[in-house]
Amino acid sequence: MAGNREADLGAGLAVKVRTIDELHSLQQKKSGASTQITSSTTPLSEEQRRKQQLQSISASLASLTRETGPKVVKGDPARKREAPKEVSHPVAPTISVSDSSLKFTHVLYNLSPAELYEQALKYEKGSFITSNGALATLSGAKTGRAPRDKRVVKDHTTEDDLWWGKGSPNIEMDEHTFMVNRERAVDYLNSLEKVFVNDQFLNWDPQNKIKVRIVSARAYHSLFMHNMCIRPSPEELEDFGTPDFTIYNAGQFPCNRYTHYMTSSTSIDLNLARREMVILGTQYAGEMKKGLFSVMHYLMPKRGILSLHSGCNMGKDGDVALFFGLSGTGKTTLSTDHNRSLIGDDEHCWGDNGVSNIEGGCYAKCIDLSWEKEPDIWNAIKFGTVLENVVFEEHTREVDYADKSVTENTRAAYPIEYIPNAKIPCVGPHPKNVILLACDAFGVLPPVSKLTLAQTMYHFISGYTALVAGTEEGVKEPRATFSACFGAAFIMLHPTKYAAMLADKMQQHGATGWLVNTGWSGGSYGSGSRIKLAYTRKIIDAIHSGSLLDVNYKKTEVFGLEIPTEVEGVPSEILDPINTWGDKKAYEETLLKLAGLFRNNFATFTDHKIGEDDSLTQEILAAGPIF
Numbered sequence: 001m002a003g004n005r006e007a008d009l010g011a012g013l014a015v016k017v018r019t020i021d022e023l024h025s026l027q028q029k030k031s032g033a034s035t036q037i038t039s040s041t042t043p044l045s046e047e048q049r050r051k052q053q054l055q056s057i058s059a060s061l062a063s064l065t066r067e068t069g070p071k072v073v074k075g076d077p078a079r080k081r082e083a084p085k086e087v088s089h090p091v092a093p094t095i096s097v098s099d100s101s102l103k104f105t106h107v108l109y110n111l112s113p114a115e116l117y118e119q120a121l122k123y124e125k126g127s128f129i130t131s132n133g134a135l136a137t138l139s140g141a142k143t144g145r146a147p148r149d150k151r152v153v154k155d156h157t158t159e160d161d162l163w164w165g166k167g168s169p170n171i172e173m174d175e176h177t178f179m180v181n182r183e184r185a186v187d188y189l190n191s192l193e194k195v196f197v198n199d200q201f202l203n204w205d206p207q208n209k210i211k212v213r214i215v216s217a218r219a220y221h222s223l224f225m226h227n228m229c230i231r232p233s234p235e236e237l238e239d240f241g242t243p244d245f246t247i248y249n250a251g252q253f254p255c256n257r258y259t260h261y262m263t264s265s266t267s268i269d270l271n272l273a274r275r276e277m278v279i280l281g282t283q284y285a286g287e288m289k290k291g292l293f294s295v296m297h298y299l300m301p302k303r304g305i306l307s308l309h310s311g312c313n314m315g316k317d318g319d320v321a322l323f324f325g326l327s328g329t330g331k332t333t334l335s336t337d338h339n340r341s342l343i344g345d346d347e348h349c350w351g352d353n354g355v356s357n358i359e360g361g362c363y364a365k366c367i368d369l370s371w372e373k374e375p376d377i378w379n380a381i382k383f384g385t386v387l388e389n390v391v392f393e394e395h396t397r398e399v400d401y402a403d404k405s406v407t408e409n410t411r412a413a414y415p416i417e418y419i420p421n422a423k424i425p426c427v428g429p430h431p432k433n434v435i436l437l438a439c440d441a442f443g444v445l446p447p448v449s450k451l452t453l454a455q456t457m458y459h460f461i462s463g464y465t466a467l468v469a470g471t472e473e474g475v476k477e478p479r480a481t482f483s484a485c486f487g488a489a490f491i492m493l494h495p496t497k498y499a500a501m502l503a504d505k506m507q508q509h510g511a512t513g514w515l516v517n518t519g520w521s522g523g524s525y526g527s528g529s530r531i532k533l534a535y536t537r538k539i540i541d542a543i544h545s546g547s548l549l550d551v552n553y554k555k556t557e558v559f560g561l562e563i564p565t566e567v568e569g570v571p572s573e574i575l576d577p578i579n580t581w582g583d584k585k586a587y588e589e590t591l592l593k594l595a596g597l598f599r600n601n602f603a604t605f606t607d608h609k610i611g612e613d614d615s616l617t618q619e620i621l622a623a624g625p626i627f
């Protein structure tokens, strides 16, 4: 027995392999990702399914103006044992066709975060693991969106459907130019040894789910979209089929300035008829998520569903709040609330059954992030999270969130379930409160005011904020901005269309509108200071609990806003901004200056009717500042 035991021990400790290669082959086992299909139709064999998938990807990457593109094969070119065997082209290329068709492009299909980390760390300069486990990446020369380079194809349908001209974000291009850029992007992607393909979903409302495919050249982009879109289950992926919308992200490669309509080396092109988007000349990952948001702003209203640039959360009693606001006004920060479940931080739909998040992740600003102020966001920065453009200590890899050396617009993209109280699936009932966030750099808007429906519409259409530096290119300090529907950069139809839908839904479901200034108090930017996040949170708490409906109000001059005289946990004197200004005359002047800006901005909307109801249009026009 004793002798045998020794032999057993020896056998148990030694690995049963004969070569090092065999040993390495033991390390990674195939997971049984594919489950038994229980549908009534004849199930496809694993091989048939793979073949269909490859054909679909191959079709996405086909160069439309050439005989063929390269051969598409699945798998990492670095893994020699998966030598390309399968060729998906219907016709075998002959030597008379171009060289590109003789080449192989490997497709890295829906890789896991761990695999994407390895790809990024091995092949993409500027990729590092930070001490919290996140993947730090650099987005290159562009660290914010480029709205002046966003183009939309004007064709016979979009010509009448979309909002064009002054104030519209839709810069026109023609179909031919789109195809020139598309071919440029596809050729660039096909010239690479490998591309990443993500097949994912948008919209948690099962009846209005959209299938998206993202073809990109960087693991960073693939991981970003893995986090930001809804992740399919293995079964859903097997049944994915043809995508409803495809992004070609060739961001490392510029557009050609000799191409008609091009004004810089960057172009983000949307073709609604082809259901495609092409990105050239910018690697800022936010373009992809916001590009898809634009698509939803077109598709959803066609179905009677309102698309919203808002955060959304829900209390224990099922009370839902929407947080509208431009970049940097606090949608992500304030919808991430330890006492409430998070439905989403940025993009939602409001339909007949309630609200649904469009995305599967959050994209938080992380400049000056601290555990004390934003613990949930801090804790979400861990393995799997993409940390864009942050600076870290070279040895410990500890992130310095205060460092703006690369950009002010540093970001973290993480799956929504990284927030502990995320509501999965990300849907909820009809909203009770609609909170309009404005970061007022002039420091004259009250920290909170209760709005009438007409005022809510007036401020929704105005979409005022001081654009905080960073998210859009070339903005170095806060500046007053008006952006219709708090998202003019993303809306596709005329703002009054969305406004009419919002008014209708708010009326139907009895939602209360609020205006919350998360910006300056005690003076304008430069002399005053930003309202403490802790105070804003107290104000938001009082809105959620309903207690703010039961306090006394007074009406402000000029803007005619109803402001509470007290809010629990907030010093009463700051509730009326005039109290916080030392120089009262300067306050009056600044107030009138801002009112003038509002009036000028709204002039473009005065000729438009909002919905069917003429009296509402008149009320909205009267709900602006009076001076």
Ligand SMILES: Nc1ncnc2c1ncn2[C@@H]1O[C@H](COP(=O)(O)OP(=O)(O)O)[C@@H](O)[C@H]1O
Pocket (backbone or CB within 6 Å): 325, 326, 327, 328, 329, 330, 331, 332, 333, 334, 345, 363, 364, 365, 366, 367, 518, 519, 530, 531, 532, 533, 534, 536
């Ligand atoms: N009073 C305040 N309310 C909300 N955010 C504030 C406030 N003061 C400072 N901030 C900061 O402003 C930023 C808001 O950004 P974020 O929530 O990402 O905006 P959005 O999601 O609307 O783009 C965060 O960095 C947050 O810490």
Ligand SMILES: C=C(OP(=O)(O)O)C(=O)O
Pocket (backbone or CB within 6 Å): 145, 286, 290, 326, 327, 328, 331, 332, 346, 363, 365, 471
């Ligand atoms: C990513 C963006 O959204 P936000 O700043 O609203 O979070 C953006 O506007 O580029």
Ligand SMILES: [Ca+2]
Pocket (backbone or CB within 6 Å): 309, 326, 327, 346
């Ligand atoms: Ca946004």
Ligand SMILES: [Mn+2]
Pocket (backbone or CB within 6 Å): 328, 331, 332, 345, 346, 363, 364, 365
């Ligand atoms: Mn945000």
